[in-house]
Amino acid sequence: MSSEIDSQFLDVSPSGDYLNKSNGIVFTVSAPGKVIIHGEHSVVYGKLALAASLGLRTSVTLRESLNLDTSAVELHFPDINLHYSFICKEIQNLLDKPLPTTMGTTSFNLEFPQRIDHDLHLKNIEGFLSETGSYQNLNKVQKNALASFLYLLIGMYSSVNVKLRPFHLSVSSQLTLGAGTGSSASFTVGLVASLLHFLKLMVKENDVADNLSKAAYLPTKLTIGSSSGVFSPEELQIISDWGFCGEKIHHGNPSGIDNAICTYGSFVVFRKGTDLEKKRITYPLRLLLINTKVSRDTKSFVMKAADFIKKYPAIGNHILEAMEEISKTALECLQNISELVDDRTKETFEKLGELSEINHGLLSILGVSHVTLEDIIRILKDYGLKGKLTGAGGGGYAICLLPPQLRDSDLDDAIANLENCGYDAKVTVLGDSGVRVDS
Ligand SMILES: Nc1ncnc2c1ncn2[C@@H]1O[C@H](COP(=O)(O)OP(=O)(O)OP(=O)(O)O)[C@@H](O)[C@H]1O
Numbered sequence: 001m002s003s004e005i006d007s008q009f010l011d012v013s014p015s016g017d018y019l020n021k022s023n024g025i026v027f028t029v030s031a032p033g034k035v036i037i038h039g040e041h042s043v044v045y046g047k048l049a050l051a052a053s054l055g056l057r058t059s060v061t062l063r064e065s066l067n068l069d070t071s072a073v074e075l076h077f078p079d080i081n082l083h084y085s086f087i088c089k090e091i092q093n094l095l096d097k098p099l100p101t102t103m104g105t106t107s108f109n110l111e112f113p114q115r116i117d118h119d120l121h122l123k124n125i126e127g128f129l130s131e132t133g134s135y136q137n138l139n140k141v142q143k144n145a146l147a148s149f150l151y152l153l154i155g156m157y158s159s160v161n162v163k164l165r166p167f168h169l170s171v172s173s174q175l176t177l178g179a180g181t182g183s184s185a186s187f188t189v190g191l192v193a194s195l196l197h198f199l200k201l202m203v204k205e206n207d208v209a210d211n212l213s214k215a216a217y218l219p220t221k222l223t224i225g226s227s228s229g230v231f232s233p234e235e236l237q238i239i240s241d242w243g244f245c246g247e248k249i250h251h252g253n254p255s256g257i258d259n260a261i262c263t264y265g266s267f268v269v270f271r272k273g274t275d276l277e278k279k280r281i282t283y284p285l286r287l288l289l290i291n292t293k294v295s296r297d298t299k300s301f302v303m304k305a306a307d308f309i310k311k312y313p314a315i316g317n318h319i320l321e322a323m324e325e326i327s328k329t330a331l332e333c334l335q336n337i338s339e340l341v342d343d344r345t346k347e348t349f350e351k352l353g354e355l356s357e358i359n360h361g362l363l364s365i366l367g368v369s370h371v372t373l374e375d376i377i378r379i380l381k382d383y384g385l386k387g388k389l390t391g392a393g394g395g396g397y398a399i400c401l402l403p404p405q406l407r408d409s410d411l412d413d414a415i416a417n418l419e420n421c422g423y424d425a426k427v428t429v430l431g432d433s434g435v436r437v438d439s
């Protein structure tokens with residue numbers, strides 16, 4: 001069936017030539033992490049959120065296996081200590097079965113992940129996995145990562161008319177897992193992008209006709225034209241939409257903001273159920289990221305906020321409304337910075353600090369703060385800085401936008417103090433590029 005495998009195939013360095021015939025297909029894609037500046041939790045209830053990509057990324061390297069003896073799909077996820085392999089023929093059997101969809105297979109193709117019957121598809125994938133050798137012994141993090149990969153592979157490839165080739169896929173991330181900086185979305189978006197790019201390269205080599213879909217599925221309009229490193233707008237939409245399906249495995253009821261920001265990068269405003277809007281913010285923003293080192297899972301804190309809102313609906317709604325106003329006001333501030341003269345820039349950063357302080361207070365009321373987050377915010381205050389939690393809360397990261405007038409010596413002191421108290425603190429930039437093919 002399938003088995004955990006040891007580290008005998010660790011040489012995954014990309015050749016840089018991803019259509020090299022003698023070595024097979026080899027390439028690396030990467031997706032950024034994200035930070036929610038304002039709007040976590042309220043975004044789940046249709047409120048506006050403001051988010052940015054981080055200068056920290058997850059890289060996925062895919063290498064076609066030319067060794068026919070292995071004939072496997074091999075996974076190497078060192079960040080979660082997981083090495084796993086599947087026999088290609090068994091994956092092919094799954095691909096040959098009709099996909100569970102909400103409107104029948106004739107209404108489904110690669111372009112419409114939202115038409116997959118998510119629960120049934122996931123159940124089938126977990127059913128298959130549970131019969132594989134060592135799956136039962138894995139922890140929740142490993143099981144989720146494996147289920148996401150297989151969900152995406154089977155979901156994306158079942159409807160296309162291309163025979164699966166054996167490959168080895170390796171993931172490594174600069175992000176801390178489960179800390180509020182979108183590691184799951186960065187991981188999922190990276191997986192989707194690598195599977196889409198692999199498909200494009202296989203199609204290009206096989207010279208498949210225009211319609212990629214199998215006869216039983218809806219013909220696809222997707223033109224697999226360029227296999228260059230740039231994803232077209234249609235492909236980015238597909239990546240974000242499949243990323244959303246993957247996020248459902250990690251988060252239960254995600255808003256969609258994480259997969260969107262990890263796909264498109266830069267700055268975005270987002271409201272659930274509507275198209276995200278990219279925002280141009282020209283001011284070079286620096287962010288202090290402080291890791292509480294307390295891990296938590298997003299799903300349970302989304303549920304915690306939901307419990308508060310259910311118990312106190314009127315109060316909860318006022319809090320959500322206030323969070324909407326905070327996102328709007330912060331966006332206005334950020335968009336105006338570059339046009340302002342010095343004094344007004346200082347004033348704007350003061351306002352941005354106050355907005356963070358207010359939002360953190362509101363998030364605490366929803367029950368998603370943590371004693372370490374409160375401690376960090378108190379330490380920051382000693383240096384005139386104002387921070388907030390980011391993402392689901394309950395631990396994870398705190399963030400603090402760094403005002404330009406902050407002296408380097410004060411920043412160094414603040415970082416030293418935070419580190420003395422047992423936290424990790426690092427400065428990063430905001431607005432890195434979205435998912436891309438690196439080599
Ligand atoms: N580098 C990685 N390798 C393998 N699996 C990963 C990797 N990064 C993330 N994952 C998967 O994503 C899950 C982390 O999701 P979780 O939502 O708890 O954290 P997060 O995305 O960092 O937080 P948030 O959604 O609040 O920003 C892990 O349990 C794992 O299954």
Ligand SMILES: C[C@@](O)(CCO)CC(=O)[O-]
Pocket residue numbers: 036039040041042043044180182251253254255256257258298302391392
């Ligand atoms: C807590 C939350 O708002 C952000 C998680 O990064 C959940 C979501 O939007 O899916």
